[in-house]
Amino acid sequence: MSYRIRGECVMALSLTKHPMPEQDPKVRAHNFAEVALGYDEETAVAEAERCLNCKVPLCRQGCPVGVNIPAFIARIKARDYEGAIAVIKETNALPAVCGRVCPQENQCEKNCVLAKRGESVAIGRLERFAADRELAQGKEPAPAACAPDAQRVAIIGAGPAGLSAAGDLARRGYRVTIFEALHTAGGVLSYGIPEFRLPKEGVVKKEVAALEKLGVKIELNSVIGQLYTVDELLGEEGFDAVFVGTGAGLPHFMDIPGENLNGVYSANEFLTRCNLMKAYRFPESLTPLFVGKRAAVVGGGNVAMDAARTALRLGAEHVYIVYRRGEEELPARREEVHHARQEGIEFRLLNNPVAVLGDDKGWVRALQCVRMELGEPDASGRRSPVAVPGSEFELPVETVIMAIGQGPNPIVASTTPGMDTNRRGNIVADEATGATTKPGVFAGGDIVTGAATVILAMGAGKKAAAAIDEYLKGKRAGAGE
Numbered sequence: 001m002s003y004r005i006r007g008e009c010v011m012a013l014s015l016t017k018h019p020m021p022e023q024d025p026k027v028r029a030h031n032f033a034e035v036a037l038g039y040d041e042e043t044a045v046a047e048a049e050r051c052l053n054c055k056v057p058l059c060r061q062g063c064p065v066g067v068n069i070p071a072f073i074a075r076i077k078a079r080d081y082e083g084a085i086a087v088i089k090e091t092n093a094l095p096a097v098c099g100r101v102c103p104q105e106n107q108c109e110k111n112c113v114l115a116k117r118g119e120s121v122a123i124g125r126l127e128r129f130a131a132d133r134e135l136a137q138g139k140e141p142a143p144a145a146c147a148p149d150a151q152r153v154a155i156i157g158a159g160p161a162g163l164s165a166a167g168d169l170a171r172r173g174y175r176v177t178i179f180e181a182l183h184t185a186g187g188v189l190s191y192g193i194p195e196f197r198l199p200k201e202g203v204v205k206k207e208v209a210a211l212e213k214l215g216v217k218i219e220l221n222s223v224i225g226q227l228y229t230v231d232e233l234l235g236e237e238g239f240d241a242v243f244v245g246t247g248a249g250l251p252h253f254m255d256i257p258g259e260n261l262n263g264v265y266s267a268n269e270f271l272t273r274c275n276l277m278k279a280y281r282f283p284e285s286l287t288p289l290f291v292g293k294r295a296a297v298v299g300g301g302n303v304a305m306d307a308a309r310t311a312l313r314l315g316a317e318h319v320y321i322v323y324r325r326g327e328e329e330l331p332a333r334r335e336e337v338h339h340a341r342q343e344g345i346e347f348r349l350l351n352n353p354v355a356v357l358g359d360d361k362g363w364v365r366a367l368q369c370v371r372m373e374l375g376e377p378d379a380s381g382r383r384s385p386v387a388v389p390g391s392e393f394e395l396p397v398e399t400v401i402m403a404i405g406q407g408p409n410p411i412v413a414s415t416t417p418g419m420d421t422n423r424r425g426n427i428v429a430d431e432a433t434g435a436t437t438k439p440g441v442f443a444g445g446d447i448v449t450g451a452a453t454v455i456l457a458m459g460a461g462k463k464a465a466a467a468i469d470e471y472l473k474g475k476r477a478g479a480g481e
Helices: 041-048 069-077 082-090 094-103 122-135 159-170 198-215 230-233 269-273 302-313 334-343 456-477
Strands: 003-005 008-010 152-156 175-178 218-219 240-245 262-264 295-296 318-323 344-349 351-358 364-377 381-389 391-394 398-402 441-443
Touching: 041 069, 041 122, 069 082, 069 094, 069 122, 082 094, 082 122, 082 159, 094 122, 094 198, 122 198, 152 159, 159 198, 159 240, 159 364, 159 456, 198 218, 198 398, 230 240, 230 441, 240 398, 240 456, 269 302, 269 398, 295 381, 302 318, 318 351, 441 456
Parallel strands: 152 175, 152 240, 175 218, 240 441, 262 398, 295 318, 295 398, 318 344
Antiparallel strands: 003 008, 351 364, 364 381, 364 391
């Protein structure tokens, strides 16, 4: 295949991505080491050479944080790796994270011209390569310039939205403090996404440390709504603006009989125990996590795949994904579904739980399900599942993990008068700026949209940072400074 770019003919352009080296499925199913091993230098350069450097880079339009994709890929192609990561970091505060967990296939790579004839350029894998190379070299960023009288911004939540907003505001010269409720920064990056997809020591902690070296201060074990209210932050604590990025960490359940039995977890609890509390290291870690020989995970999204693959690694011999719709309706990334199947996860599609059954000691013994068929499309355009009469059956399991979504924790909103929420409890905020109904308070990420992706939360943090900058400049001008 050949292309003509700016008058020059480029021959023999591959229509397929260079494959990502991975652990063997039979091996990785029994360890928590990272599944994807990353490109080496020669593979990265070869993949970068597939980029057409389009005059109108549609790939960039698909990136929620606006990374200059053709520019950083061109630098990899020229083996200027420091230049590549510098381009990425102009707009992305967490490139090693995004290179691993962003759904590039639905964003930047979806818009790649090559995707019309074959496979797109492996943009995410190249971003990871550039970021990992910098992390391996241990280079520390220079602190951002900050005037002694710089205005102060409080960030509530050290997840993707908060970290992204903090990094941008620090670079703009503000004094930024993040208040994080947990004992570790990272939000869902630390408690939700498993080690085998996103290493905590080698990636998350290093990315957070880079922001701290930039000048961001992080206060751990600080629950806003209890330690301080938002009004107290804006008042006696002396902050000039507040950004709320507390995510969606309140688990949902199905409200079916038996959900209170021993052996039933929310995916939030299950993954938090394993990822944040290091249950996979038990007894070295003091957090146990019972799985049993057979586990059922209810749901079909990325969180369900994470929970199922975690249960397998914790020793379950049979792990089932129980999902009420079919293969085409699975909301998880294709890559995550593929990896789960490779590892031996069993998919029970078009099945819907109706009860959790227990033994005489109060422990789970089975998940009672009914078979489903797809009917007419619902309001979202997805075909609605309909129960098949008389099709109930029991799936013998010792553990049930509910991965059917999560909502916002109400503690910040309930202690902040003047800040509106919607009927789901999400904060009402302007889509373009993150401005809430309370002056000086901005919000973004899952606390506004409901559970979404890491990169969309980061994009919301960036938008809010720009809006906070404008707000504070106006505030200072109004004060006559």
